[in-house]
Amino acid sequence: MPTYRVAILGCRARGTAAARAYHAHPKCEVVGLCDLVPDLLNALGDELGVTARYDDLDSMMLEQNPDIVAIPTGTEFHYDLSMRILEYGVHIDVEKPMCATLEQADEVLRLSQQKGVRIAVHHQGRTGAAMNAVAAAVQSGKIGDIRHMNASGKGYYGGYGLMNIGTHAVNAMLRITGPCRSVTSLALTDGRTVTPDDVIPSAGGMGTVLGERITATLAFDSGVTATLLQQRFPVVDATAYGFEVCGTEGRLIWKTSGAWWLRTPHFLPDGKNDQWEPLPITQPVGYDADSGVSPEEYNYVEEYVNALDAGREHECSGVQGLHVMEILMAVLESSAHGVRIDLPQKIRTHPLEQWRKESGLGSPREMPREYRSWLAAEDARLGRS
Template sequence: MLKVAVIGAGAISGAHIEGYLRFPERCRIVAICDIYPNKAQQRIEQYGLNARAIGDYKELLQEDVDLVSICTPPYTHETLATELLEAGTHVIVEKPMASSLEECDRMIEAQRRTGKRLSAVAQNRFKTPMMKLKAVLDSGLMGKIGHVQVDSFWWRGHCYYDLWWRGTWEKEGGGPTLNHAVHHIDALLWMMGSPTEVQAFMSNVAHDNAEVEDISIGMLRFANGSLGQVTSSVVHHGEEQQLIFQGEKARVSVPWKVKASNSTSNGFPEPNEELENRLQALYDGLPEVEHEGHAGQIDNMLTAIETGAPLLIDGANGRQTLELITAIYKSASTGELVKLPLGNEDAFYTRSGVQAKATHFYEKKTSLDNFTTQTITTGSSYTDRS
């Protein structure tokens, strides 16, 4: 029975708690930690946990805790993760993995040095439509992928950035490119690998209480000549999200949709129903994911600890995602075409470098210590419309 703690009792902590509670025979939550201990106690009471509420995470370093979920602001992730790993604890860290590539590298080095497990949250890999799409792409039935379109469309009100750590390059590390599109960018990299070049633009069109962007557009070139585009936004009403892959022979997407074409004698398209039916049959025949979202990632971590099996998402995956996001920020701030990979000599490699070089749109005007606990929305990007 693994002993588990959660650091950070904000909105996303509920997904972690509920995930652990799916496996009562394998793990038990023994502590919830938050700089506001009353918030930790509220979570304990909400879920009926037999756990302690603590205000200082350092108490966990002295205790026999096997696994910790870090659900705190991005700028704290590296310190917490490295100290916990050094104390002999496995770590799941919420997205984004950290607020700089330098911090990611320190976390990965601590993981290698200690031999403990480190997983960066990318829970949408563990959703049935996403798993099925990955398998369809891997089948090769579509031919070479020529273009990928990622729409990470979210909407947040002006007051969203009033929370003390949000909307600053120092503490949040960026806007929706980092903290919302991270899920879609992880999926893109999982399916396509990393691009070699990035050209990007960003702006702040609706949130003048934030330093960071509220919309960005990144254009990508891959080594094989394929192109891609990623739009990251918190100004899109409806929050309709999608990933579309255009292959030589067909297109598929999440939410699921399949279209395939043949060429007529003059080059115009006609439906290729035979290929559409093959792709649909492949998709329909793939299994459902047993544990979805955070529960799926927690199951993957528990299995890795119990059996030594590999993680689906490790520190290297988390870093790869942040590298592309950092490249988007660099290109959008400097106007440069950015080539990947980014080295440790790059001006955007460190958090201080990002703070100094990234475009500051506005000064933060409001800083609230806390919001009242409310339900958060997670978008509609993975609804299966088949």
């Protein structure tokens, strides 16, 4: 018998992925769908056989009484929608990044704690089978002690890539290293150090960003350091995304598609131990590879079910989601001011909006929301077209 009644608020690409995963899990039942676009609502409802369809979230909440509400909407809506759903005293599963500012994420977390409900922030890579394989390899001592980690994005414009992809990479690294204590970052736009004029609204409604190419150094409480690269490539290349864990006795690579192990700490083409070996990947019991559901999505739902059953937090909890936001904001703040930012930062307002204010500038001008048009507008600002 399903234990958790799940409602989906937003039925486009990410809502569809989430709905399929909850629908496939034996302990969940998708009881309601909500979207402002009837075609999306009907396509997903017809696919999953869900007849309770709404364009008003309050009606859905009152009539369906869900236990979990997934919020797979544009990032600029995460705060308002999370707050509205949490008021009903219901667990949420909000897409990444958790919010657009730290102030917002603080409030969302506070309200969930007041209401005694859980938050999962949808960084599905952290609970995927590839990540489980890396974590198990680290724990079993396959690479000795960790020295350093390197993470790369997909080649989007740096500030946008940070909020969009960096959020996944940072969250995944937190599983390996534990909390981060400081961030130092350098951002270049058009090959020069950024200025307050380079502060712009992000594509995709992901807040305020800067930097075409960002190189950040993260220092963790464990003493490990990491390099986080979010650099614009001439062409976006999703295969660049992932991270490497460098240990005293070997190395590991994590990608969403798998995990690999090198038996030596420093690659040497000596013909003996110079091959990257795939780590065994184990999908969760009950996952059906023919179901059309992504295994990472299924794992993520499985983790929420297990966490709620046990009365504990999801691996990608609100606390973790907030800490990811602290790191992302620290990358932006350090890029602006050229100084190390110690965490958790006391000032929770957006550091770049503050920087513009201090520089006597108003809000940045509006930019298109869609990434390609956004990039074209930024290139035009930089005099490239």
